[in-house]
Amino acid sequence: MIDCSKALPFLLVSLLISTLLGWLAFTQAVAGEVESSGFGAVAIPQPHKPDNASACVEPLDIMRREHMNLLLHQRDATVLDGERDGNYSLVGCMDCHNPAASAETVIRYPDPQHFCAGCHLYASVKIDCFECHADRGLAKIEQGRLADSNVAQPGSGLLSLQTFQMQLGDTGGD
Amino acid sequence: MATELDNIEIRPARRRFVQGAAALATTLIAPGILLYKTGQASSNGAAKTPRWGLLIDTNALSEADVDACVSACQREHGWHSEAGSATDAQWIRKLRLSDERSGQQQFLPMMCQHCADPPCVDVCPTGASFKRDDGIVLVNKHTCIGCRYCMMACPYKARSFIHETLYDQLPVAPRGKGTVESCTLCVHRIDRDGANAVPACAEAVNRGEHKAILFGDLNDPQSEISQRLKSHGATRIRADLGVDPGVRYQGL
Amino acid sequence: MRTIYSEIRTSSPQYWGLLAVFAVITALGIAAAHRMEVEGHHISGMSNQVVWGLPHVFAIFLIVAASGALNLASLASVFNKAEYKPLARFSAILSIALLIGGLAILLLDLGRPDRLIVAITHYNFKSIFAWNILLYSGFIVIVLAYLWLMMERRLEHWSRPVGMFAFAWRLILTSGTGSIFGFLVAREAYDSALLAPMFIVMSFAFGLAMFILLLLLSFRLDRRELDASHLQRLRKLLGLFCIGILYFVLLFHLTKLYGSQNHAYERFILLDGGVYTWLFWLFQIGLGSLLPLLLLYSARWQHSPRSLVLACLLIIQGAFAQLYVIIIGGQAFPLNLFPGYRVDSSFFDGVINTYSPSLWELLLGCGGLTSALLIALLVVRVLPILPQNLPGAQN
Numbered sequence: 001m002i003d004c005s006k007a008l009p010f011l012l013v014s015l016l017i018s019t020l021l022g023w024l025a026f027t028q029a030v031a032g033e034v035e036s037s038g039f040g041a042v043a044i045p046q047p048h049k050p051d052n053a054s055a056c057v058e059p060l061d062i063m064r065r066e067h068m069n070l071l072l073h074q075r076d077a078t079v080l081d082g083e084r085d086g087n088y089s090l091v092g093c094m095d096c097h098n099p100a101a102s103a104e105t106v107i108r109y110p111d112p113q114h115f116c117a118g119c120h121l122y123a124s125v126k127i128d129c130f131e132c133h134a135d136r137g138l139a140k141i142e143q144g145r146l147a148d149s150n151v152a153q154p155g156s157g158l159l160s161l162q163t164f165q166m167q168l169g170d171t172g173g174d
Numbered sequence: 175m176a177t178e179l180d181n182i183e184i185r186p187a188r189r190r191f192v193q194g195a196a197a198l199a200t201t202l203i204a205p206g207i208l209l210y211k212t213g214q215a216s217s218n219g220a221a222k223t224p225r226w227g228l229l230i231d232t233n234a235l236s237e238a239d240v241d242a243c244v245s246a247c248q249r250e251h252g253w254h255s256e257a258g259s260a261t262d263a264q265w266i267r268k269l270r271l272s273d274e275r276s277g278q279q280q281f282l283p284m285m286c287q288h289c290a291d292p293p294c295v296d297v298c299p300t301g302a303s304f305k306r307d308d309g310i311v312l313v314n315k316h317t318c319i320g321c322r323y324c325m326m327a328c329p330y331k332a333r334s335f336i337h338e339t340l341y342d343q344l345p346v347a348p349r350g351k352g353t354v355e356s357c358t359l360c361v362h363r364i365d366r367d368g369a370n371a372v373p374a375c376a377e378a379v380n381r382g383e384h385k386a387i388l389f390g391d392l393n394d395p396q397s398e399i400s401q402r403l404k405s406h407g408a409t410r411i412r413a414d415l416g417v418d419p420g421v422r423y424q425g426l
Numbered sequence: 427m428r429t430i431y432s433e434i435r436t437s438s439p440q441y442w443g444l445l446a447v448f449a450v451i452t453a454l455g456i457a458a459a460h461r462m463e464v465e466g467h468h469i470s471g472m473s474n475q476v477v478w479g480l481p482h483v484f485a486i487f488l489i490v491a492a493s494g495a496l497n498l499a500s501l502a503s504v505f506n507k508a509e510y511k512p513l514a515r516f517s518a519i520l521s522i523a524l525l526i527g528g529l530a531i532l533l534l535d536l537g538r539p540d541r542l543i544v545a546i547t548h549y550n551f552k553s554i555f556a557w558n559i560l561l562y563s564g565f566i567v568i569v570l571a572y573l574w575l576m577m578e579r580r581l582e583h584w585s586r587p588v589g590m591f592a593f594a595w596r597l598i599l600t601s602g603t604g605s606i607f608g609f610l611v612a613r614e615a616y617d618s619a620l621l622a623p624m625f626i627v628m629s630f631a632f633g634l635a636m637f638i639l640l641l642l643l644s645f646r647l648d649r650r651e652l653d654a655s656h657l658q659r660l661r662k663l664l665g666l667f668c669i670g671i672l673y674f675v676l677l678f679h680l681t682k683l684y685g686s687q688n689h690a691y692e693r694f695i696l697l698d699g700g701v702y703t704w705l706f707w708l709f710q711i712g713l714g715s716l717l718p719l720l721l722l723y724s725a726r727w728q729h730s731p732r733s734l735v736l737a738c739l740l741i742i743q744g745a746f747a748q749l750y751v752i753i754i755g756g757q758a759f760p761l762n763l764f765p766g767y768r769v770d771s772s773f774f775d776g777v778i779n780t781y782s783p784s785l786w787e788l789l790l791g792c793g794g795l796t797s798a799l800l801i802a803l804l805v806v807r808v809l810p811i812l813p814q815n816l817p818g819a820q821n
């Protein structure tokens with residue numbers, strides 16, 4: 001049989017250590033993502049609001065509660081049925097809610113300054129929209145591309161940069 | 175959720191949503207069951223559903239034309255392929271055929287053939303690879319798990335797997351690492367313009383009267399494409415497999 | 427005589443050392459998979475031409491061997507061979523462990539492994555892949571039930587019907603695995619109904635080879651006694667399965683050669699396919715089939731346990747060679763879109779595709795293999811799976 005007298009303290013100690021490590025990792029992670037004002041207190045996100053648009057497609061409280069369902073529903077209608085005239089497209093969101101800051105800086109999704117990321121990090125809800133969708137509106141992309149051909153940050157979309165250059169080179173081609 | 179929303183003043187935009195809410199609720203409870211509704215509701219409508227297809231006249235296409243098709247598609251959807259890269263995506267590609275005996279050469283664009291019985295749809299474990307009512311074969315990237323079985327099954331090598339992280343995709347063509355993609359027949363244009371749509375590749379090469387790449391409804395006997403198929407005939411590539419591609423070739 | 431089962435109790439450095447090595451390789455495999463997910467598959471050797479690579483070779487090997495590892499349990503309960511009874515429990519455990527290892531590789535190699543939930547909740551019932559998901563998960567449940575019935579004395583009489591069910595299930599499962607390839611009508615390398623029965627025979631041999639090795643290993647680690655008569659029986663069985671594989675390989679290539687449309691493909695594999703031809707003739711046929719047969723049957727080595735171990739190892743390397751030729755060689759050969767024409771393009775039409783596996787893929791594959799071994803070696807330590815000794819047969 002197993003010798004319980006040794007097993008118990010061993011278990012307790014390892015439990016303690018792993019819990020401590022877990023807490024340490026957690027607080028580190030939080031501090032890294034959202035500005036933290038101390039142990040356990042995380043700053044409430046202040047998502048950047050577009051300055052040119054007067055109102056969202058729905059009242060604020062509905063958007064807050066339902067945006068995921070609206071998006072999900074329209075997503076399937078678009079992909080499966082080809083209904084593209086809905087109001088609730090992710091592209092639409094990104095057109096208005098271009099991430100803050102100037103044209104020169106690119107704010108990618110996991111950055112807490114990104115409109116979506118602020119709250120999602122705060123609420124710790126993982127989304128994978130931006131694995132396939134652009135995380136900023138087309139206008140912003142073009143603006144960035146015109147302002148600075150060096151859009152690609154280290155490690156960022158090599159492919160898309162090439163696409164841009166190709167598009168630039170091709171204009172007036174046909 | 176539906177009840178909550180019922181209490182709020184209903185605007186037109188919302189009405190659509192509320193109508194869909196019941197369906198949505200079902201989708202949330204029984205995912206996967208409702209999603210197939212579209213795929214199956216195809217043939218019973220009284221009004222004939224279209225089946226979109228292309229008729230490609232290879233005699234009217236020079237090598238430069240085929241290149242123009244490819245770059246038009248790249249511009250339209252924002253994909254790019256380094257020469258010689260084995261991992262970059264190619265939605266459409268230029269094929270050179272050389273007759274082994276006479277040495278005669280021909281160029282043609284090759285892309286997803288939008289089969290009536292697509293093997294990629296049959297093999298896809300999640301149903302992400304699907305055929306729309308109107309015959310367009312697409313990948314629903316929200317449910318694609320990136321198993322690549324569809325690429326194994328496709329007779330035309332029409333599909334590509336995305337091997338790298340992408341940014342700044344174009345709004346009409348969301349595409350991302352770990353999923354599979356292929357020619358969409360410019361579905362965003364078709365959804366907007368219906369039978370008058372012109373896919374980007376066709377737009378790049380059609381000049382004057384004769385359309386080297388003709389888009390149209392294969393189910394409508396009056397359509398230009400059906401008429402031309404009737405009078406001139408056309409080839410289905412790998413017709414022996416019986417998948418009935420919606421892209422047909424003339425002059426092969 | 428009642429067989430007494432017990433947990434292995436060794437605390438020898440060999441046992442723990444082996445576990446540690448397996449654990450480290452498994453961890454490396456997981457890390458490699460994670461890297462591949464973060465970076466994208468471009469760090470693997472796989473491409474748009476060769477879409478399934480080394481991980482799939484490992485995964486299919488493990489899945490096929492898993493089904494075969496159940497052989498001895500089936501022999502005992504379905505075919506009433508009492509002499510195999512003591513090994514039935516281990517056979518069941520090993521088969522579950524191998525299957526888990528294989529499935530883990532398949533899952534981790536997906537482009538989006540984070541969407542496991544999608545794979546579980548969305549089924550396309552026309553897809554052989556989807557059937558396989560059901561077959562694999564069903565297999566684990568059935569074999570677990572079977573194992574429990576074997577271990578619970580009061581319910582032991584139930585183990586026979588459940589064992590039969592498990593036997594039928596695993597035949598279907600391996601047919602399903604073979605059909606993943608067999609139904610790919612567009613590719614010359616596959617498109618054959620023979621692949622399903624061929625995979626079944628392959629599963630018999632690969633599974634038995636893995637079983638023998640692990641049985642010897644765990645007996646040896648715990649210093650248990652194993653009479654040579656048991657090994658002799660297994661040796662005969664293994665030889666039989668080996669011949670079976672050869673027969674099916676022959677049949678497969680003959681049917682392909684019969685229709686002239688497949689001559690180019692056959693030429694590629696059998697004559698001038700470079701690495702695939704070498705793998706086929708030298709590693710699969712020569713070292714993986716003929717040499718083991720010699721070791722198993724020749725009067726000279728017939729009684730040495732060493733020759734049995736060597737034969738098992740050779741069969742396993744032959745299994746990898748065979749699966750590599752089937753899976754990767756089959757994709758390296760280009761699709762034939764226009765018979766009679768030479769085709770070329772920027773997308774590798776009409777050329778033999780190249781593939782060289784990367785370290786990440788190798789690690790992922792090995793990680794899956796070692797995770798299966800790890801599970802097996804751990805379970806025999808905590809559950810009474812192995813018989814305390816296997817003395818000579820009474821009959």
Ligand code: SF4
Nearest residue numbers: 298318319321322324
């Ligand atoms: S890669 Fe995606 S679309 Fe293709 S079969 Fe797998 S899940 Fe379906």
